[in-house]
Amino acid sequence: MESQNQFINALKNPETQSSAFTKLLADYKERLYWHIRKIVIEHDDADDVLQNTFVKVFQNINGFKGNSTIYTWMYKIATNEALNLIKKKSKRYGVSNEEWIQTKVSRLESDSYFDGDELSIRLQNAVANLPEKQRLVFNMKYFDEMKYDNISEILGTSVGGLKASYHQAVKKIKKQINE
Amino acid sequence: MSDLKNINPFRVPNNYFNDFDENLKGKIDLENHKIDFKVPENYFSKVEAIIISQIHFNKTKTVPIFRYLLGVAAAIMGFIFITSDTSVDDNTETTVFILEDYLMENSTYEIAGHNADYLSYEMINMDQSINYEDALELRLLSETPMNLNLFDDE
Numbered sequence: 001m002e003s004q005n006q007f008i009n010a011l012k013n014p015e016t017q018s019s020a021f022t023k024l025l026a027d028y029k030e031r032l033y034w035h036i037r038k039i040v041i042e043h044d045d046a047d048d049v050l051q052n053t054f055v056k057v058f059q060n061i062n063g064f065k066g067n068s069t070i071y072t073w074m075y076k077i078a079t080n081e082a083l084n085l086i087k088k089k090s091k092r093y094g095v096s097n098e099e100w101i102q103t104k105v106s107r108l109e110s111d112s113y114f115d116g117d118e119l120s121i122r123l124q125n126a127v128a129n130l131p132e133k134q135r136l137v138f139n140m141k142y143f144d145e146m147k148y149d150n151i152s153e154i155l156g157t158s159v160g161g162l163k164a165s166y167h168q169a170v171k172k173i174k175k176q177i178n179e
Numbered sequence: 180m181s182d183l184k185n186i187n188p189f190r191v192p193n194n195y196f197n198d199f200d201e202n203l204k205g206k207i208d209l210e211n212h213k214i215d216f217k218v219p220e221n222y223f224s225k226v227e228a229i230i231i232s233q234i235h236f237n238k239t240k241t242v243p244i245f246r247y248l249l250g251v252a253a254a255i256m257g258f259i260f261i262t263s264d265t266s267v268d269d270n271t272e273t274t275v276f277i278l279e280d281y282l283m284e285n286s287t288y289e290i291a292g293h294n295a296d297y298l299s300y301e302m303i304n305m306d307q308s309i310n311y312e313d314a315l316e317l318r319l320l321s322e323t324p325m326n327l328n329l330f331d332d333e
Contacts, residue, residue, distance in 0.1 A: 014236070018236040021231075025230060025231070026227070029223060033218070033223070043219070047226065050230075051230050051233065054230045055230065055234060114217060116216075
């Protein structure tokens with residue numbers, strides 16, 4: 001915790017923030033990218049969201065009080081940025097958020113930045129059909145192997161609620177995959 | 180015959196049930212499927228430089244409240260001025276579209292941070308439009324209480 005505080009102070013201090021921010025980027029860009037990518041599906045969208053996330057982290061670092069880890073705080077920003085992008089784009093094209101994601105997943109087969117097999121596409125389809133909250137919980141728990149406590153901080157949902165969501169998500173996915 | 184009822188003639192491979200969960204999980208495994216998504220070559224080394232170029236170190240961007248209010252007021256006045264004009268011609272219509280898109284794409288903080296030339300730039304690059312009611316609704320959606328607490332780590 002002490003080392004985190006020192007790092008946060010370095011990010012806030014104009015003298016040291018450049019090098020501290022470079023370290024932050026090096027440490028977290030890939031983890032955040034993959035988290036974002038699983039929400040928005042396409043690389044270009046993930047790239048936009050990743051950049052916005054780090055810019056917002058930088059712009060708002062002075063408001064970070066250190067009550068959570070910087071990692072969960074950044075995850076929270078990345079999650080909201082990703083969901084906002086989906087909202088904006090689906091609104092622009094006159095479809096629901098779910099339809100937007102399902103369209104993206106349906107194009108995975110021809111996506112040059114995706115090389116999953118048929119089972120993998122079925123898994124992504126099943127995940128895309130989940131309600132938004134269950135989709136987020138499933139991605140964080142199953143793919144990112146995050147602890148419920150951390151997911152709870154990021155999504156602002158109780159651990160009990162998350163466990164129920166995950167259980168429901170797994171049930172639906174298994175059912176869809178086995179169909 | 181009644182004894183036969185208790186004999187199961189069918190067999191499974193050794194440890195089949197112990198290994199079943201692992202085998203199933205292996206089919207849709209995290210590592211296997213995380214790498215299904217690809218990124219362009221050297222993406223992660225390039226993106227660092229792109230992000231750094233968007234940030235002005237030693238000059239944290241803070242928008243004073245009066246500047247924020249001034250920006251919002253200017254956007255509203257401009258919008259009223261354009262929409263209240265009864266002789267709507269093509270140019271005005273285009274301008275309205277640009278404003279709609281501008282309102283949709285930028286947060287109020289970003290609007291407050293833009294200078295007067297920004298919209299001229301937007302006019303040149305304008306390629307899509309959206310109904311202004313949708314734009315305003317979207318603004319409201321994107322500034323829900325959840326998002327207003329976005330940077331609150333409590």
